[in-house]
Amino acid sequence: GGGAARLYEPMNRHTTFLIGGPAQYWVEPRTVEGFAEIVRYLRSQSVPIRVIGRGSNLLVKDGGIRGAVIHPAKGDFEEVRVEGQTLIVGVGARLKKIASAARNAGLGGFEWMEGVPGNLGGAIRMNAGAMGTETFDQIVSVRFIDTDGQIKEKPLAEIVHHYRNVPEFEERYIVSAVLKGSPAPQAEIDAKLAASHQKRRTSQPVGASAGCAFKNPEVCGAGKLIDELGLKGRSVGAAIVSDIHGNFIVNSGGATAREVLDLVAEIQEIAQRERGVQLEMEVKV
Ligand code: EPU
Incomplete structure (x- = not known):
């Protein structure tokens, strides 16, 4: 589809978490038909396929991704x-x-x-x-x-x-x-846009993250729960629970996926033990 393709593309360049090892194949189609063609070809060769956009809700493991990562973000797709x-x-x-x-x-x-x-x-x-x-x-x-x-x-x-x-x-x-x-x-639209912008600026951290780490359980907000459990500021290596919003894990510089997952496991264990709440990850791993 007139797009680019590369080998061993570091995924920390393509995720808002700034974390992740290399993707074996990285493909950027520009047209819908080009995208479909790539998918048919990769399937015929039994190559695993992942599609990523802005990588804003994603934790890529340190070992990277086997197979192809397709990034439809330019041309027809924008x-x-x-x-x-x-x-x-x-x-x-x-x-x-x-x-x-x-x-x-x-x-x-x-x-x-x-x-x-x-x-x-x-x-x-x-x-x-x-x-x-x-x-x-x-x-x-x-x-x-x-x-x-x-x-x-x-x-x-x-x-x-x-x-x-x-x-x-x-x-x-x-x-x-x-x-x-x-x-x-x-x-009216402008007022709501300003509120949306303001909400993010005032209640969410600006550092590298993947947005909310956990889904909100039925009983209460995950951020509020983590806050109440006193877990803000808790860290494993360079992965830290945000002081601004408890449901954000921030990469304070060079964090690994392993560190994030260990911190996630600690939070889940404490929420289960202290409140009997099962926190499910919202970020895709
Ligand atoms: N709160 C605390 N401490 C905290 C965080 C929140 O007490 O550390 C309290 C807030 O003060 C508020 C309540 O909890 O009274 C709810 O907080 P917030 O408005 O931030 O909403 P949320 O349920 O925590 C959801 C989405 C966010 C989205 C916000 C804003 C989920 C898991 N999260 O958060 O989405 O930005 O509403 O509308 O549904 C995301 O999906 O990545 C994400 C960040």
Whole structure:
């Protein structure tokens, strides 16, 4: 698809955690058909496939990734097009860019995306959300490369989605989606954008992280729980529980995946012992 390919690409360059060993093959397709072609070829050779976008919710192990990592972020994949009250968005478009395109078109509902680092694909794959909204609140339909290598499209009603998990898109690779907004006064959109930006700036750390480490359990917020357990500031090597938000693990400089996973295990063990709460990781390993 006219894209680039490299061998042994260090993944710490492609994750917001700044952690991770090399990917055996690194591929950057530029077109939807190019992406599908690569997927069909890799499958025919039984090469394992992973797709990553902004790498903002990802912990890559120190030993790296065997097989191919596909990064659809340029060309077709970064497009954001407004059509009436909908946006047609490529899988690699940044959430921030979607929020600003919607604003310029006078469409509300996308303001929460302003405060979330990541591309559309990751947001759909995990049904990301913030400020009481989640990605699937706005999905009309999703185009993807199916397990047979063909490009297909499904409407919202046919896509099973949960809180922070959409199993459907584990082996099917999203290429674009149609999202719906609702017309709103510019001033109202701007106020919500500012609130979203402010929320992130004031309640979340700026250091290298993968966002929230754990899913919120039903009983209470994971961040609040970790805070109450007195675990802020706890560390393993260079991996530290943020002093600003308990659900963020920050790489304070040169942390390894091993250190992060050891810290995760310690937090899980303490939450289980002290509160009987099972914390499940939200970050993908
Ligand atoms: N709180 C504490 N101590 C902390 C952290 C939070 O007391 O260390 C309290 C806050 O004061 C607040 C409550 O807990 O009263 C909820 O905190 P917050 O508003 O930050 O929301 P959250 O449930 O902790 C969720 C998402 C975040 C998203 C925020 C903002 C999950 C796991 N987390 O956090 O998403 O940014 O809401 O809307 O659903 C992410 O997905 O990576 C992520 C960071």
